[in-house]
Amino acid sequence: MILLRLFLVFSYIGLFNFGGGYAMLSFIQQEIVEKRGWVSDSEFTDIVAISQTTPGPIGINCATYVGYTAVVNDPEIQSLSAPYAIHICGIIGSVLASVSVLWLPFIVMILVSKLILRYKESTVLKSIFGGLRPAIIGLLATASLSLLNVANFGSPSADTKHFIVSIAIAIVVFIGTYLKKFNILYTTIICGVIGILIYG
Amino acid sequence: MxxxxxxxxxxxxxxxxxxxxxxxxxxxxxxxxxxxxxxxxxxxxxxxxxxxxxxxxxxxxxxxxxxxxxxxxxxxxxxxxxxxxxxxxxxxxxxxxxxxRENHWVEAFFMGVRPAVVALLAVPVFSMAKSAKISWHNCWIPILSCFLIWICGVSPAIIILIACLGGYLYGKYKLKKQ
Known part of the structure; x- marks a missing residue:
């Protein structure tokens, strides 16, 4: 049953997610897209685009949307014939995914908040984070590397125009956001308009 | 309240x-x-x-x-x-x-957006590397963890546990040496 599996995977992701929203995107991409294939590569990329441009925590936006999509894509759910059944299951999946990602960290927070405050300046906590932070940067890198594929960029041989345009967009957006602090919302909309002008 | x-x-x-x-x-x-x-x-x-x-x-x-x-x-x-x-x-x-999603114009819009998303995901890698003080001494940690997750399919959870443990042991070892 997809709902139970969704609950287990998202609880697991929530518990081990250190390092903020972007680290969680990598985590979701690894567990849901790469390993389990519940959501396709291009669906996931679209979900990330929408999660970044809507209000709220990116991790929750992404979990909600992935929860919906994973349930709607599930063959068992698709075989349901009642009207609106697929959407209703999708809604249940999305709420379930976002709640699953929250409940374990909530318990951890209540149990350890006092401990962490007491040992905030301790060398033990500092050395643990000295190992953790660099590893999280590796995790962050996996999301963009895994999504650097034909589904998102087009094939260099079969669809050269799409490929060249995509590479150009990626380079300009990277430099603009990293060095010039481009606004993510406007950047996404402008790239979409460029897409309509070129491919529309 | x-x-x-x-x-x-x-x-x-x-x-x-x-x-x-x-x-x-x-x-x-x-x-x-x-x-x-x-x-x-x-x-x-x-x-x-x-x-x-x-x-x-x-x-x-x-x-x-x-x-x-x-x-x-x-x-x-x-x-x-x-x-x-x-x-x-x-x-x-x-x-x-x-x-x-199947609409022609929506698909064209997202064809333009997808490469931008990949680039936007690469940005925090570099900005966080700066704030986490990645240097020549510890740059092998992100490279190795990325390789293990991306190529070998190791779960990020395992990498996170190993990194915590490694940091803890390294801190202990450094303390002993002093």
Whole structure:
């Protein structure tokens, strides 16, 4: 049953997610897209685009949307014939995914908040984070590397125009956001308009 | 109290673009300056704990602030408040978008957006590498962890556990040497 599996995977992701929203995107991409294939590569990329441009925590936006999509894509759910059944299951999946990602960290927070405050300046906590932070940067890198594929960029041989345009967009957006602090919302909309002008 | 907490966090969740870190200034404004629920120092302590505990940063902040003000029940109200706008907005988009995904113009729009998303995901790698003080001595850690996750399919959870353990042991070893 997809709902139970969704609950287990998202609880697991929530518990081990250190390092903020972007680290969680990598985590979701690894567990849901790469390993389990519940959501396709291009669906996931679209979900990330929408999660970044809507209000709220990116991790929750992404979990909600992935929860919906994973349930709607599930063959068992698709075989349901009642009207609106697929959407209703999708809604249940999305709420379930976002709640699953929250409940374990909530318990951890209540149990350890006092401990962490007491040992905030301790060398033990500092050395643990000295190992953790660099590893999280590796995790962050996996999301963009895994999504650097034909589904998102087009094939260099079969669809050269799409490929060249995509590479150009990626380079300009990277430099603009990293060095010039481009606004993510406007950047996404402008790239979409460029897409309509070129491919529309 | 709980309802007020819920509404305050709903406002914070519904009106901030750019994810968790972008919410901190607005949280401080609402919690410390406007409602005087916490002092600036208490707020900064919660900020430190939320960075060190697992989970979604903004929700960690919300649940911790709620918990501190009125126990577990208030913690739940505050966390649900901060995520409710996200869930509602995303669900509306998901349901509407599922009807238009095959549309020619929508597909063209996203063909332009997808490479930008990949580039946007690469940016935090470099900006966080700067703030985490990655140097020639420890740059092998992100490279190795990325390789293990991306190529070998190792779960990020295992990498995180190993990294914590490695950092702990290295700290102990350094202390012994001194």
């Amino acid at each position: 709980n309802i007020e907490l819920f509404i305050t966090f709903m406002k914070i969740g519904g009106f901030t673009l750019g994810g968790g870190p972008a919410m901190v200034p607005m949280m401080e404004q609402e919690i410390v300056n406007k409602h005087h629920w916490l002092s600036k120092e208490e707020f900064l302590d919660i900020y430190a704990v939320s960075q060190a505990t697992p989970g979604i940063f903004a929700v960690d902040m919300a649940s911790h602030i709620g918990y501190k003000l009125g126990g577990i029940r208030s913690g739940i109200y505050a966390s649900l408040g901060v995520v409710l706008p996200s869930i509602v907005i995303i669900l509306l988009i998901a349901i509407i978008f599922s009807h238009f």
